Amino acid sequence: MIVAALGLGLVLLGVETAGATPQDMIELPVTTPNLCATCHVLDSPSAGDAALNLFGLDFLENGRVWDSDLAQLDSDGDGCLNGVEVGDSDGDGVADGNVTEQAGNPGVRDNCGSGSLVDERTWDALKAMFDR
Ligand SMILES: [Ca+2]
Numbered sequence: 001m002i003v004a005a006l007g008l009g010l011v012l013l014g015v016e017t018a019g020a021t022p023q024d025m026i027e028l029p030v031t032t033p034n035l036c037a038t039c040h041v042l043d044s045p046s047a048g049d050a051a052l053n054l055f056g057l058d059f060l061e062n063g064r065v066w067d068s069d070l071a072q073l074d075s076d077g078d079g080c081l082n083g084v085e086v087g088d089s090d091g092d093g094v095a096d097g098n099v100t101e102q103a104g105n106p107g108v109r110d111n112c113g114s115g116s117l118v119d120e121r122t123w124d125a126l127k128a129m130f131d132r
């Protein structure tokens, strides 16, 4: 009986974990083309293999809420703010202008800006001031 209850608990836990992802995705005004990969290291993460990328970790730390604080960060350190990459610069939950696709992946260091090493270091120093 105890084993059965434990098993049920694990199943419920797994369902809850997997079910949270679409709910989190609603937070972002623009999710294409990266979809799951916006927050995860895999395109199609499963409950047991859903490692988060740098943006996903910041999103989690931010209480799984998309807001102006998160939009002002550059989670992946590529010189582009999360808000710019997602397509909602001010993080108010409404896509910028006629934006229908993310400009870049906020969790992957890509070529969406001219982030030099110096800029990244400066930004890391700035972030460190707020990450207390
Ligand atoms: Ca970035």
Ligand SMILES: [Ca+2]
Residues within 6 Å of the ligand: 076, 078, 080, 085, 104, 105, 106, 107, 108, 109, 110, 112
């Ligand atoms: Ca990026």
